Amino acid sequence: xxxxxxxxxxxxxxxxxxxxxxxxxxxxxxxxxxxxxxxxxxxxxxxxxxxxxxxxxxxxxxxxxxxxxxxxxxxxxxxxxxxxxxxxxxxxxxxxxxxxxxxxxxxxxxxxxxxxxxxxxxxxxxxxxxxxxxxxxxxxxxxxxxxxxxxxxxxxxxxxxxxxxxxxxxxxxxxxxxxxxxxxxxxxxxxxxxxxxxxxxxxxxxxxxxxxxxxxxxxxxxxxxxxxxxxxxxxxxxxxxxxxxxxxxxxxxxxxxxxxxxxxxxxxxxxxxxxxxxxxxxxxxxxxxxxxxxxxxxxxxxxxxxxxxxxxxxxxxxxxxxxxxxxxxxxxxxxxxxxxxxxxxxxxxxxxxxxxxxxxxxxxxxxxxxxxxxxxxxxxxxxxxxxxxxxxxxxxxxxxxxxxxxxxxxxxxxxxxxxxxxxxxxxxxxxxxxxxxxxxxxxxxxxxxxxxxxxxxxxxxxxxxxxxxxxxxxxxxxxxxxxxxxxxxxxxxxxxxxxxxxxxxxxxxxxxxxxxxxxxxxxxxxxxxxxxxxxxxxxxxxxxxxxxxxxxxxxxxxxxxxxxxxxxxxxxxxxxxxxxxxxxxxxxxxxxxxxxxxxxxxxxxxxxxxxxxxxxxxxxxxxxxxxxxxxxxxxxxxxxxxxxxxxxxxxxxxxxxxxxxxxxxxxxxxxxxxxxxxxxxxxxxxxxxxxxxxxxxxxxxxxxxxxxxxxxxxxxxxxxxxxxxxxxxxxxxxxxxxxxxxxxxxxxxxxxxxxxxxxxxxxxxxxxxxxxxxxxxxxxxxxxxxxxxxxxxxxxxxxxxxxxxxxxxxxxxxxxxxxxxxxxxxx
Numbered sequence: 001x002x003x004x005x006x007x008x009x010x011x012x013x014x015x016x017x018x019x020x021x022x023x024x025x026x027x028x029x030x031x032x033x034x035x036x037x038x039x040x041x042x043x044x045x046x047x048x049x050x051x052x053x054x055x056x057x058x059x060x061x062x063x064x065x066x067x068x069x070x071x072x073x074x075x076x077x078x079x080x081x082x083x084x085x086x087x088x089x090x091x092x093x094x095x096x097x098x099x100x101x102x103x104x105x106x107x108x109x110x111x112x113x114x115x116x117x118x119x120x121x122x123x124x125x126x127x128x129x130x131x132x133x134x135x136x137x138x139x140x141x142x143x144x145x146x147x148x149x150x151x152x153x154x155x156x157x158x159x160x161x162x163x164x165x166x167x168x169x170x171x172x173x174x175x176x177x178x179x180x181x182x183x184x185x186x187x188x189x190x191x192x193x194x195x196x197x198x199x200x201x202x203x204x205x206x207x208x209x210x211x212x213x214x215x216x217x218x219x220x221x222x223x224x225x226x227x228x229x230x231x232x233x234x235x236x237x238x239x240x241x242x243x244x245x246x247x248x249x250x251x252x253x254x255x256x257x258x259x260x261x262x263x264x265x266x267x268x269x270x271x272x273x274x275x276x277x278x279x280x281x282x283x284x285x286x287x288x289x290x291x292x293x294x295x296x297x298x299x300x301x302x303x304x305x306x307x308x309x310x311x312x313x314x315x316x317x318x319x320x321x322x323x324x325x326x327x328x329x330x331x332x333x334x335x336x337x338x339x340x341x342x343x344x345x346x347x348x349x350x351x352x353x354x355x356x357x358x359x360x361x362x363x364x365x366x367x368x369x370x371x372x373x374x375x376x377x378x379x380x381x382x383x384x385x386x387x388x389x390x391x392x393x394x395x396x397x398x399x400x401x402x403x404x405x406x407x408x409x410x411x412x413x414x415x416x417x418x419x420x421x422x423x424x425x426x427x428x429x430x431x432x433x434x435x436x437x438x439x440x441x442x443x444x445x446x447x448x449x450x451x452x453x454x455x456x457x458x459x460x461x462x463x464x465x466x467x468x469x470x471x472x473x474x475x476x477x478x479x480x481x482x483x484x485x486x487x488x489x490x491x492x493x494x495x496x497x498x499x500x501x502x503x504x505x506x507x508x509x510x511x512x513x514x515x516x517x518x519x520x521x522x523x524x525x526x527x528x529x530x531x532x533x534x535x536x537x538x539x540x541x542x543x544x545x546x547x548x549x550x551x552x553x554x555x556x557x558x559x560x561x562x563x564x565x566x567x568x569x570x571x572x573x574x575x576x577x578x579x580x581x582x583x584x585x586x587x588x589x590x591x592x593x594x595x596x597x598x599x600x601x602x603x604x605x606x607x608x609x610x611x612x613x614x615x616x617x618x619x620x621x622x623x624x625x626x627x628x629x630x631x632x633x634x635x636x637x638x639x640x641x642x643x644x645x646x647x648x649x650x651x652x653x654x655x656x657x658x659x660x661x662x663x664x665x666x667x668x669x670x671x672x673x674x675x676x677x678x679x680x681x682x683x684x685x686x687x688x689x690x691x692x693x694x695x696x697x698x699x700x701x702x703x704x705x706x707x708x709x710x711x712x713x714x715x716x717x718x719x720x721x722x723x724x725x726x727x728x729x730x731x732x733x734x735x736x737x738x739x740x741x742x743x744x745x746x747x748x749x750x751x752x753x754x755x756x757x758x759x760x761x762x763x764x765x766x767x768x769x770x771x772x773x774x775x776x777x778x779x780x781x782x783x784x785x786x787x788x789x790x791x792x793x794x795x796x797x798x799x800x801x802x803x804x805x806x807x808x809x810x811x812x813x814x815x816x817x818x819x820x821x822x823x824x825x826x827x
Contacts, residue, residue: 002431006300006421007156007192007374008338012218013289013423018218019281024274032273033244034548042273049279050263053225056196057209058282058292058793059201063465064209065233065262067226068271071190073106075210075226076150078266079187080113082236084146087118087268092145097121098177100129100151100162101378107150107189108378124149125176125377126162126328145182146235153193159304159340159419160328161193164204171205185232191224195622196339196422198293205543207232217282220275226266233262244266272445289422291435300339303420305331305431308341314436316348318486322440326383326415339420342383344412345440354406355416356752357775360782362753364768365435372402372414403698404752421700439772460563462756508736531808533740534691535723536714540588540597540656542566542626542680545761547588548718552804554743554796555679558685561597561611562589563634566680567644570651572622574680580648582763593639597645607643609636613659622655626680632658684748684787689720701773716761717770720785726809732786737811743802744794750783757784 003011030038032046050066057064069075080097088094099107099112101123111121148208149170154161167186168733188206190199195215209227211218228236241249241256245265249256258265290296310333314322324344326727329337344354355371362369373380379388386394390411399405406413418432527776537546539557544568553560567575567583576581587596595611622633633655635641641653657680678685694715702709715723722740728734738745758770790796 002365004420004424004428004432005368005370006195006420006424007159007215007417007419009214009221010195010216010218011420013285013421015289016217016219016278016281016285018640019285020278023277023281029273029277031270033270042277045280046271046276046774049276051815052280052283054201054227057199057201057227058203059227063205063230064201064227065230067228067263067266069210069224069226070222071224071273072189072210073224074214075112075208075224076106076110076187078226079148079208079210080110082238083114083148083185084235084237085119086145092143093182094178095119095145095182096147096178096180098124098147098149101125101151101382102157102160102376103152103157103378104189104191105375106375107152107187110150122178125382126144129166129175129177138246143181143183147177147180147182147184148187149177149184150187150189152189153192153199153336154197154340155190155376155379156340157326157340157374157376157417158342158383161336161338162196164188164199167206170208179507184418191574192340193338194293196293196420197297197334200445201227202685204230213279213282217279217286217317219282220272220278222514222593223272223279224277228262230262236266238266240268244269247289271340286422299422300420300424301334301337303424303426303429304337304339306426307418310433311341311343311436313564314440317442320348320349321346322436339424340417341419342415342417344384344415345435346438351410352407352412354404355412355414356404356406357782358416359404360754360771361439361650361775362435364758364771365431367435369430370417370419371406374417377401380414383440384415386411386413392439419683440712453609462664477568489800527725531724531726531810533722533802533804533806535720535810536802536804537719537723538562540564541599542574542588543580543583543756544586544588545562545721547590551801553592554790554800554802556790556796557679558681558790559784559802562721563656563680564635565597565609565656566626566649567652568655570653572653572655574626575648577759578754580631580650581759582648583768584759584761584764586644586647589788599640601647604643604647604702607640609640609654613656626682631680632692634658668744676792684789686745687711687719687751687785688722688724688732688788689715689718689785690729690732691715691723691725693732694718696729697774697784704769704773709814713760713762716769717757717759719756719761722788722802732810733783734812735786735810737791738788738804739811741802741807742797744791745788748787748789751785752786753782753784 027041029042029045030036030037032043046068051061053066054060054064065077066300067078069078077270085095085097086092095114097119098109099110099121108123114121127755151162151166153164165701166175167188170177170184172661173184185207187208187210188204190209191212192215193199194211195471199207199209207229210226211225213225219364238258241258245259245268247257247259286296290299308325311323312321312325316322322345324343324346326342328335333336344355345358347353359369359371376732377391381388394405394408397406397408400521414523420428435446485560536549536552538549538552538561539546540563542563550553565588567580569575586599586601589600590596590611591598592611596608597611598606598608600606622635636654636656644652644654666818676685694711698709698711698714701714733750735747753771753774755771755772758766758768760767771782774784
């Protein structure tokens with residue numbers, strides 16, 4: 001694994017966990033609000049951790065108080081709620097909440113709390129702050145209205161480090177976020193910064209400093225802190241009081257006296273005391289392994305600097321850059337740039353390659369990155385050129401934060417981010433660079449990457465007679481261990497190099513399809529041939545092997561018994577082939593007459609489960625999730641659990657969806673509202689693929705692998721329910737509605753392929769070529785096949801049977817193709 005999302009969450013070392021668990025085994029820690037010996041031990045240990053925390057930032061309890069929270073977001077929310085906002089009056093201008101536009105969502109969200117108190121919020125760009133430098137007038141200096149300015153010490157989007165000197169300059173009035181008289185207080189969002197850089201609060205005396213410890217240590221999660229300057233603590237206003245915060249109060253009258261300790265006053269309820277104790281071991285481990293934050297700062301920046309200088313020199317044969325880097329610095333100093341690189345991948349024509357596509361390909365190489373806007377819309381808009389209207393239009397187009405809609409109208413909605421931590425290595429940086437070169441520059445035969453000490457000249461792919469090579473004057477040759485030959489994403493070289501298949505392959509309609517086994521139907525090969533169903537598959541157990549049939553009944557949830565069962569781990573979480581590829585070796589077979597499903601696997605005895613649901617079962621109902629949607633299921637019993645656990649070599653269970661539970665399909669903005677019910681499928685009731693489209697992909701993969709690929713094996717990778725055959729490849733992408741005999745379906749959209757298609761369904765072995773070839777064939781997209789639902793305007797016919805050989809009538813988007821009376825489908 002190459003982990004490059006340390007700005008999201010760093011990794012924890014084994015020694016930290018061992019020290020923590022040894023501590024718990026050796027000591028009993030009681031509730032710190034009690035008076036027992038174990039409770040006193042907990043209280044004293046927590047106070048020791050507070051001292052250690054402040055010491056880490058070169059300050060003491062005389063100047064700051066450490067208030068533990070559930071995270072940096074909770075710390076920011078607390079500041080918004082307790083800050084001494086002043087309402088505007090005839091003689092006073094009133095408070096203002098100002099924040100840098102390059103701020104985390106959790107900072108921007110503070111404006112809602114301020115707004116509820118009638119305090120205006122003002123976003124400020126970095127350039128605006130610098131432009132307002134000047135001396136404070138006597139009149140402005142006499143105004144004591146509290147004003148709050150928030151900015152990040154380090155942008156979580158680009159890694160830009162904003163000057164810590166702003167703290168003193170703003171508080172003194174030399175810099176003014178806005179021209180409003182009053183007394184400025186500064187909140188320094190240090191969550192991203194302190195994970196890899198030292199912060200000296202004795203020099204840079206911010207009033208509020210929110211922290212997130214999993215970004216520093218990896219463990220514990222769900223714990224943060226707010227460092228508050230003591231001189232402002234007395235003016236903070238707190239309304240709610242929880243357990244442990246009161247010195248005294250009356251239940252029957254409005255009387256409450258808070259505790260004197262600032263920390264105890266603001267820590268409502270019992271703090272997460274075991275997690276706080278873990279922090280001590282986090283600080284100890286960090287110091288022991290690294291020697292301190294300055295070492296971490298230099299180490300992580302060196303990796304980022306090296307990666308940036310190589311990445312920024314990668315060129316296509318036509319001289320076009322491979323990536324577009326979003327940064328406000330030139331990566332020349334760790335004082336202005338953190339170990340974060342934000343970018344988008346470009347094709348040779350300068351067009352954006354969507355971040356979700358890059359993420360999927362990185363997953364093939366076991367490289368973990370972060371994509372999207374990183375909870376920082378302001379920086380995303382600034383660097384990607386996204387206007388406010390664009391945000392609204394993208395929302396109308398169905399894009400929301402965190403989804404995989406990465407390009408709309410040719411423009412990116414987000415980007416790719418890599419970030420380094422103190423355990424990152426030079427090999428991690430090289431692995432990432434090799435991945436970019438292999439997937440963008442045709443997998444150069446000899447890859448020369450510079451060492452950390454060498455200068456970098458542009459690394460360019462140049463055409464040659466039998467492919468491409470990378471040209472550079474550096475001499476440090478590094479072997480490609482897992483990079484395949486050939487270009488996963490390259491479509492055509494502008495300078496005359498090799499290319500892959502165009503969008504529509506010629507002659508595929510004349511290909512022999514006898515290689516497809518099972519219940520395939522012969523299709524006419526004339527230009528006007530009817531479209532027919534060639535194969536039908538169902539997958540009774542989610543992620544297990546396909547069950548091919550010649551005809552099958554249709555139900556309200558799709559093919560009867562399709563994805564009616566799934567395998568879960570000991571925590572009730574669904575296991576798929578992504579985590580356990582050997583699931584594809586488990587073959588379920590359904591006998592409708594005997595009403596039984598037989599399950600077989602090599603080396604295992606046959607085992608069966610009844611198709612009939614026992615209404616009087618004693619098995620408890622359990623909740624699980626499929627694609628973030630809640631499902632209601634019940635266990636199929638210990639006998640089946642033992643069978644699956646033995647075969648997979650891990651504790652797991654077979655569960656079945658309750659028949660009386662209805663899980664509705666996700667609603668898309670452009671789709672009509674329906675109450676269509678789903679089984680344990682991911683997206684829709686059916687998945688349809690086109691045999692002709694598979695043939696085109698087969699040609700390219702065969703060329704890349706240098707050996708023929710059986711068509712049946714390739715088709716199985718797409719795990720479709722319905723297979724059809726058309727004249728041209730990818731005709732199905734233009735369909736809006738489909739009729740198969742008397743059955744009517746609504747197209748719900750394309751299937752965005754994941755890593756499962758890289759798994760050979762006969763052996764369980766992975767090969768990354770498949771997803772890469774699909775991306776190059778489909779214009780850098782990994783869509784293949786279309787989702788179908790029972791049409792909401794048509795009731796299921798009787799008999800409701802789907803059969804191989806049935807003719808298919810497709811209605812294209814905005815175009816209806818009418819058939820002659822002879823061509824009209826019959827029941």
